[in-house]
Amino acid sequence: MVREVADVYTRTIFDIFQEEFVKSNSCSLNKIEDGTISKYRVVNGEDDSKIFTVTFHDSEKRVSCSCCKFEFSGVLCRHVLKVFSEVGIQTLPKEYILKRWTMSAKSSRQKAVALCCNDLCRDVIKYAEEGATSAVMYKIAKEALQKAFAEVIAAKKDVRLVEPSKHITIKVLVLIHWFVIS
Ligand SMILES: [Zn+2]
Numbered sequence: 647m648v649r650e651v652a653d654v655y656t657r658t659i660f661d662i663f664q665e666e667f668v669k670s671n672s673c674s675l676n677k678i679e680d681g682t683i684s685k686y687r688v689v690n691g692e693d694d695s696k697i698f699t700v701t702f703h704d705s706e707k708r709v710s711c712s713c714c715k716f717e718f719s720g721v722l723c724r725h726v727l728k729v730f731s732e733v734g735i736q737t738l739p740k741e742y743i744l745k746r747w748t749m750s751a752k753s754s755r756q757k758a759v760a761l762c763c764n765d766l767c768r769d770v771i772k773y774a775e776e777g778a779t780s781a782v783m784y785k786i787a788k789e790a791l792q793k794a795f796a797e798v799i800a801a802k803k804d805v806r807l808v809e810p811s812k813h814i815t816i817k818v819l820v821l822i823h824w825f826v827i828s
Contacts, residue, residue, distance in 0.1 A: 647730075647738055658764040659747040662721050662771070670727035675700075686732070688725040698725045707739050718774065719767050720744040 648667050652660055672691025678699075679685035686700045688711075699712045709730075710716075715723035722742050730736075746760055777787025 647727075647736055651738055651743065654743060654748050654750075656747055656749055656760060656764060658768070659721060662719070662768070666715075666721065666724045667727055670724035670731065673724055673728040675725075675728055675732060686725075686729050688728055690724070698723075700725050700729045702729055702733065704733075707735070709742075715771070716742065719771055720747055721767075 648664055651663055655663060669691070673688050674691065674694075675686045675688045677684060678687050682704055684702050684704065686702065688698045688700055690696050690698075700709060701711075702709050709722075709726050711723050711725045713723050713725060715721065716726070722738070730738075746756070746763065773787065773791070777783055777791075
C-alpha cells in the first residue's frame with residue numbers, strides 16, 4: 647500500500663500517510679460489532695487512554711473513524727489503516743485518495759494551492775493533537791481557532807489582500823519549484 651501511494655501522493659502528503667501507516671502497526675483493535683457494518687475499537691499503541699471507533703461498511707468498502715482525521719486532513723488515519731490491515735484491504739480505495747493531494751494536480755495554480763494546503767494541513771494535525779489532550783486545552787484551542795477562522799474570512803472579503811501581488815507570485819513560483827524538484 648505504501649509503495650503504491652508513493653507514486654501517487656505529493657511528497658508532503660506521502661510523508662504524512664507513511665507516518666500513519668507505520669504507527670498503525672502499533673495500534674491494537676477489538677471488533678465490537680459484526681455484520682455488513684462492523685465496528686472496531688482501536689487504541690493507539692503508545693497511549694491506550696485514547697480510544698477510537700472505526701466503522702467499516704463491508705459491501706461499499708466505506709470507512710470512518712471517530713478521530714475524523716480524514717475529514718479534516720484528507721489523509722486516512724492509523725486507526726482506519728489498522729482496520730484495513732485486519733480485513734485484508736491491501737490497496738488504498740480510490741475514494742480515499744483525494745485528487746488535490748496527488749501529483750497529477752497539474753496546473754501551477756493547483757500546485758500552489760496544494761502546497762499551501764499541505765503546509766496548513768501539517769499545522770492543523772499538530773494543532774488538533776495538542777488541542778485534544780484535555781477538555782481545557784480543547785476549549786482554548788477551539789476558541790483560538792474560531793478567532794483565527796474569523797480573521798481569515800474577514801481578510802478574504804478584503805480584495806486587496808487576496809489579489810496576488812508580484813512579490814507573492816514570485817514567492818509561490820519559488821515554492822512550486824522547490825516542490826517539483828523535491
Ligand atoms: Zn482515526
